Amino acid sequence: MKKVITLSTFLFLASFFASASDGLIKYESQYAVKETADRFENILKSKGLTLFARVNHQKNAQDVNLDLRATEVIIFGNPKVGTPLMQCTQDVAIDLPQKVMVSEDENKKVWLTYNNPNYLMQRHDIQGCDEVISKISDVLTKLSNAAVAM
Template sequence: MSDDSGLVTITGHQDFGKTVDDVCAAVAAMGYHVFAQVDHTDNAVRAGRELPPTTLVLFGEPTVGTDLIAERRTEAIDLPSKILVWQDADAVRLTYNTADWLVRRHGVEREGAAAAQVLEETTEKICRQAASARP
């Protein structure tokens, strides 16, 4: 599902930990690099709070992202690319930004828009692969 916020959310079909692992494996299989995983749930616990499973995976390929950043330096605030894996009462979800949102937010031109589209297509493939993987 997608909306005007520039976010796409799809539903996963396995448990949370396996989904995060499969996102990272799919990133590597696509030739991209996982730069970091931010475990928001662990951070919440350390702060004495509760939060359902929520992990942000930051990934990218500098030859793609650099084109965007070179055109509009502000793109660096949204790169590397991110996939948020989170769990609600019903299922595990995967959420990512659309290329259109990035282009509108930063006012990138034709070359940057093409690079943003490549990032979105790759991110969608990673999410769909991780969401559809079976144990």
């Protein structure tokens, strides 16, 4: 059976991989920043992950009379997954717990963004933890897809 990739699918995949090349993975959301962040938070809690903090950078900027487009960071994790990664290379702790940023760009598009686990693997020269990195990648992909799904 021959598989056909439509132009729109190709362009989506090309833009996705292009945005992942800088160490970040981005998903466009059709929801507002707060709603996307709320959806992500609710999904991660329903999956038994720990929410450590949620930072509203826009509100913090407003509190000191500065302007910033809507930007929130959700800090979360699971010690059962993060600890084995730190056991491979303790320096990765600087990038843990996991974080996602939900923000609005200058064109009013909303993005859910996180560090590519493969980038972290390279950054910290993590050896022998391919299974853990794969698990983290899968979880982040599933959480992100669910948060931005229509």
